[in-house]
Amino acid sequence: MLRDITLGQYYHADSVIHRLDPRVKLATTIIFIISLFVFDGIAGYLVAAAFLAVVIKLSKVPFKFMVRGMKAIIFLLLITVVFNLFLTPGEPLVSFWVLTITKEGAKLAGLMAIRLSFLIIGSSVMTLTTTPNQLTDGLEKMLGPLKKIHVPVHEIAMMMSIALRFIPILMEETDKIMKAQMARCADFESGNILKRAKNMVPLLVPLFISAFRRADDLAMAMEARCYRGGEFRTKMKPLHYEKRDFVAYGFVVCYLVVGVMAGKLAGIM
Secondary structure (H helix, E strand, C coil), X not given: CHHHCCCCXXXXXXXXXXXXXXXXXXXXXXXXXXXXXXXXXXXXXXXXHHHHHHHHHHHCXXXXXXXXXXHHHHHHHHHHHHHHHHHCCCCEEEEECCEEEEHHHHHHHHHHHHHHHHHHHHHHHHHHCCCHHHHHHHHHHHCHHHHHHXXXXXXXXXXXXXXXXXXXXXXXXXXXXXXHHHCCCCCCCCCCHHHHHHHCHHHHHXXXXXXXXXXXXXXXXXXXXXXXXXXXXXXXXXXXXXXXXXXXHHHHHHHHHHHHHHHHHHHHC
C-alpha cells in the first residue's frame, strides 16, 4: 500500500509535458484544482476528465502508474463518501435503521469522490513530470513578487520541494520498518481499526528517528557544499518561457471557458 503512493515521485520520460516550464505546470495544477470546486454538475466534470486524459496522454506516464497512487487514499475516499451519503439532508431515497440516503447526499458523495480522485491524479501529473529542482525554481519564480515585502521566497520554495521529494522516501522507509517488524512477528493487519492504529504506534519512533537523521544528513551535505540560498544565487538553467508554454496557457484558458459554459448549459437544460 505504501509503495503505491506516487505523489512526490518523478517519472522520467521525453514528453511535451516534461519539457514545459515548471511555472506552467504549477499554475495549471492550481487552476485545475480550483476548477474542480468551481465547476457545477456532471458536464463540468466530464470536461475536467477530458482535460486530464489529454494531459496524461501527452505526459507519456502510464495511466496504471497514476491510478496506483489512488490506493493510498481509498480509506479517506470511503470516509468522505459515507459522511456525505448519510449526513446530507434532503429528499430520502433509501432508509434503513436510523440511516437515510438522500438524493442530495448521493449526488454530493459522487461529486466529492470525483473531486478527490481528480485532485490526486492531477497533482501526481505535476510531480511525476517535474524534478524537485524544477519545482524549487518554479515556486521561487512565481513567488518572486513577495520578496518586496521581505518574504523568504527561496527558503519557502526549497522547503516545499524538499517536503514533496521526501514523501516517497519516507513511505519507502515506513514500508521497510513494517517488513522488519513483521519478520519479528509484529501484526499490523488483524483486529479492528483501533487495534490496528495501536499496532502502528511502534512504527512512529523509528520512522521519526529516520526522518530526523535524513534531515540532519541533508543539512550537513548542504553546509559542506557551502549552499547559500538567497538574492544573489545564480541558476545553471534559468527559466524562460518558450512558445509551447504560451500554447499550454491558452489550452488551460480554453479548458476553463469550456468547463464553465458546459456547466451553465447543463443547468439551463
